[in-house]
Amino acid sequence: MSAQPTPSREAVMIILDVSGTMPPDRFTLAKSVCSNLVQQKLIFAPRDELGLLFAGSSKTLNRMNVSAPDRYQHFVVARPIGPSTLDLYQHIEGAKQEDAKSSSMDMMEALIVAADAIYERTGERRYQRRVFLVSDVQQTVKRKEELTTVLSFYKKQNIQLVVIGVDFENPEDIVPGNEDWDRLSSKQQNERVLQFVCSDLSAGDGGSSLFFFFYKKQNIQLVVIGVDFENPEDIVPGNEDWDRLSSKQQNERVLQFVCSDLSAGDGGSSLVIPVSDALEALSALRKRSVAQRAVARCVLSIGAIQIAVHLHTKTLLARIPSLKKTAEKGGLAVEKKYFSAANPDKELDSSVRVKAYRYGKSVIPFTDVDEAQLKFQSERSMMALGFVPISQIPMHHLMGGIKAVAPAPGDIHGAKALSALVQGMDQMQRAMLVRFVRCTNANPVLGVCMPSPKAERDILYFATLPFAEDVRHYQFTTYSDVAVKPEEAKAVDALVNAMTMDKDTLRPSETFNPALQYYYQCVKDRYLRNAASAAVKVDGTPVITAATPLPALDAALLRNSAKFQNPMSTLSAMYRGAQTSLNICQELYPFIDPEEAAGAAGAAGKTYWFATGGVGPAGGAGGVKAESSALPTPYDALLTPAGSSPAHGSGTPLSAQDAAKLSAGSASGVIHVSTTDPIGTFMALTSGTTTMYGSDLIDRALFEMTEVILKLVRSSIGRCYYKKCNECVDALRVVCVKEEEAQCFNRFLINLMCAVKGTDHDLYWSQECVSRGVRPITRLEVRDSDVVDAAAAEAFVFASRAPEAPIVEANDEDDLFGMLE
């Protein structure tokens, strides 16, 4: 078994028949197949190399002809094999048919010239090789005996042959004979065709021996694109009289044979395709071709058990290629300058700059030695840590991207060990946790390997798991209290049933990334426009600029994965059926537009006291809001009785009636300081006319008064409650002095100052309190006050109570969604 991976590059020779035997419309078709082929290569496999050979031309220009001047005439290597560029496309577009009478096109010679051109470019190097023959193969082959030479050379060189047949016989038109060609083994086919060939081929000349050697050494594949070829199934070998067949029919048969013979070997894909099919196949949606190649070859070790494995990429997120920034003319230069933060005029070149890492607020300068120390030392490996039940690995923990872990090619023992493991894991429903190091000194990753047993191949699928640092634990409510009525639940059931797709709808393997495919389409479109106008290009600048409109979405994309609501979409029938269910659900579960909701309720989102202080709906509405906030809130209701109940057993929540009583200011009924009549209620509480509470009565009154003042200030619309607040503050001060509660008042002043600072009510402190002469209670008034005298009181009032807050810049728009990928 060969351990050689598939080469990543391909060398392709396109043979375009220009001998003039094709009708003009067929020739246009043949040309478009060629240019489509070039486009595909440009977009999906830009590393592949292409060449173009005009067969049946009036001129001759090829290497074979140089060595044998009497042969290989009428072949022009219009473009030797090389990277695909615009000129190749222009050559195809500019191809013209010759006069059929004056030219000749020997397909066998064409195949030889093409193979030689491939050999010239690739030699013995690692390439995939392919010949596309686009022809109607009308003309007679002179040296039919060279077929075997051609065959062996193509086989040796591994050249695939794709014949794109122009006007080949339609398979369905011919009544099948006794024998079905398709059912014959390639050996049988070979035998039959060889019989044909041998019966008719005249004796060859010696010139082919040289090429025989070539063909043996090279491995070239041949693609015949048959124009109007006969259906091979209808050809009854043996029963046919070769001589009676036209030269075209003979040619077709030979090509069929050649292709089937080439494909019979190791993985070749030579084939004959009708020209219209070729065009369709070339314009279908396709993905970029990536050679199957191991991304890592390492040893899987489970303790002392060691198995050699190869890892291949199974899934990898394909992104739209990032486009390079440039300018319309002449390109773009990026200039990055560094300046000292301390001295913004001082430019710093690389010699004075040092690298540093952040450690929170601190910045640590780093030397190269330190930097080298940061690197992790590791060896390429995959080590098993243990086996866990598959059910313990949730899909939503995977970090994205899957690799297939397969045995090394040709390693039968390793394959057997891996198979035993995979089957064992599958039977026990276990996954293997591994530590994987991709290459020397790469950071280790934590991963999981899932068994994937299948007849004749048992492999593991590897996925990366998060480390502890990568996980954020989020907890949400389960909404177990959300009750849904039976008819509402039924409507959702009906909707889900109506919109349930079968397994094959939107299958990953058949659903293409619409944006990526459209990007390819745009690139192709712009490229072709460039190519079309290249002829009128005068000064080297592209005529087509960014002003050219983008193409319309391709129909294939509209069917496949773009704009699912369009009538061409595969899902549209389902939506028509589900429309009623959708409408019912929409009615049963009404949606309130967030913008409307925001309009009704004022600013949406979270609100902070400092942001909202005094900001309410303007005008009358504000009054209403203020009024409502003046009423006891449910919080007060919850708070007050609860606080008092343990001590006094009065557990009645504050009701609306109580509130009304408070507002009335009935002294005997007063239980709390109210926002509607704070002074009255406060004085009533502190004057001792009420006997509802015991010893902490004054404490309670003072606390409630301070809360009321803070509340009033915050809920004041503009200055509307300031006057009331002033009265309250004065009353509070009087009581505090009387009750010798200096501490209480002074602390309240600080809280008031801090709470309004920076809000809309900042002025309340500076203009109402400070300038009105509100000062803390000093030792002159109450003995145990912390504030010594009037001077200290002044200092107290004017002290800055806000530490310097760290500078918090505006948000950086971290791309949290980008991190999803």
Place this chain on the structure above:
Amino acid sequence: MGNPIKAERDAVLFLVDCSSSMFRKIESAEMDAEATPGSYLSPFTRAIQCALSFYQEKVVTSDKDLVSLLLYNTRKKLNLYEFQGVYVFHEFDCPGAARVQELQVLSRAGSGDVNVHKEFSEHIGHGAPRAVLLSEAFWAAQHMFHNLRSRAIGFRRVFLFTDCDDPCAGIPMERERCFARMKDLHDAGVALEVFAHGADVVSSAVGGGGGSSTVGAGSLGHSSSAPTSHPGAPASTSHPLHHSTAGGATFVASPTGSGPHPHDVPSIGSSHGGAPAGPLLATTTAAVAALGTKPLTLGGDFFVRGKFWDPLVAAPVASKLGGSSGGGLSGSFDVSPDDVEYCGAVHVSACLTSFDTMVSDVKIRTNPQRSAGSAELRVGFGAAVPRVIVNIYTPILKCPKPKFTWLDGTTNTGVTSETRLLSKATGAPVAPAELRFSTSVAGEELLFSKDETIEMKKICSSNGGVRGFTILGFKKSEHAIRFKYNVARSGFLHCTTQKGGGQGALKFFVQLHRTLSTQNKVAIAEFVSRDNVAPRLVALLPSKLLHDHPMMDSVTGLGFHLIQIPYADDVRSFHPRKQPAEAQPTDDQITKAKRVIRKLQVEYDVNAIANPALQRQYKILQQLALIDPAPVQVDDLTLPDVEGMAKIAPTLQEFTTAVLPPSYSADMICPQPKAAKPPPSATEMAAIDFDDLESKGTLTSLTMPYLQQYLKLLKEDVQGAKLKHELVARVAEVVRKRRTVKREREEE
């Protein structure tokens, strides 16, 4: 639709009780090996170590989040607000090396370090028991958050550490003051999380399903997830996977203790039935009853959360939801869940046995429950379709490596940079509108404008490139989500009414979840993650509501996991070679493999293994920042458990002997790569006459490293030459240019 995605800052205030009881020695507490003789652990030390580990997390993961530390119940005061017993140890700021060091010292004050404790007593000191009012500490916290007015701060949290379950000592006034402050904090968007020292009495009474539950939260987790031991399984406890359920980095939390939804907490839920005495009394009674019925096996260290803390954090919620007559939560569908979520819960960690649990409890909360934004989710197309507003979360996020910045080497001060885009043709700056985006096809440069690049992505989406989800249909889970098709990290969708949509939408979301869960289906949706980006197909998988181990999962609660589905473009065609018949294992060999699997059985725990490369970087940074000469030691938890593997060596050997021939060497088949050859030396290069080789046309005889080194030494641009012939052409060009220059000089 929805709000833009913002990465909002987090501001966390640590509030640590300094009463003398916090400094008592914890009996039966484990001490780490490095502990000096005579040292011990106290609740205070634990609290500070929690804060320290949090600081260290923040230091390496974010240079923007703010942290502060406030000590209360202190003898001395240090605060601008003149509150007694409140000591502002750290104002709000990004933590750095200095703060980390200060905390390292402070933590020693409670661990028997006489000198540090003396200093502590002198400058800070313990307040007399209950002499200091907690409400004052709350006031200080409120002012500190208030001073931090910035729209950039999206999360405000208080982490409170105490061992006192009733800081008000039954004084109703103080209790009310605390409740008033709590409401203010809550209104300001500040969440409170309490980390208490002591056995959690309520959870052992109400939520204790763990049988011999005596240590509350910790024991619940442990007993319900006992390690599955198998005969012969590696008994080593040194590996995280092998003792993943017995401490270590495992996060254990009781169902009552960990949920940030007080209405989920049975003790509170039960009290909302509208008892005339109000919720507080009921809860307290329940707790007291619990005390009475459940004998405590631990010494005096228990904590009745129902006495004060549970009602404290529940009160603001209740006030918002309860209606004017204080109606309960039961059956109240109008609960806006965000109100509930925002309010913290009392987290009671059983520190007596597992300090690690408390640290990881704190650590796990390093990141606030941050939404990546909200978006509209609709089903099908047209105007009259059901719609919902959902919040999107990213529970799994690759933790980035520390990034470097530049410093001015002469002064070690910061550097600002300025990037300008200049036209190569004119040298003038290029305006954003003049920018073009190019790609190269076959050597041709193709240009697109910015608008076109956006249009390319938008045009394909069903709703014109507007952020959100469009459910295209539903599918059986097993048909849509397959392991081998995983392409990207998942997200999580949760619905609230806060961002709009109303009750109807929320109900639809919940019912959709229920229906899909029952039918075992997923929703297939087209997802546009931001305005003007390309759509992706995603499967919305209903989350499981019942968890055996809630903390083993990254996310719990009702919502949908957002799992991307690959397109054909993302799936590579991989065709493994068919194996010949002789590569098929026999039944006996498979049995032996199964034996290996059984012996190596472990439990998967998402929190068990830290990233060794990242931890190493963090440690090195920390070492350099703190000027710590100790060598950096990082436990690489990703390495297999060698001891455990050695114990089962016979089983492994049995498999190897049965399947692999003695001559088999995996290392021969897949050898380690050879070390890269160093580039050719200057002397080697000097020996080559490039000029001569070029004139003879034999530059191709040189190998790639020589050609590359030639260009590198002459500081010539490679100009994108990758293949050898390109490189040869480029070198030839340079050689000719130099020759011309030389000739011109000679002529002069």
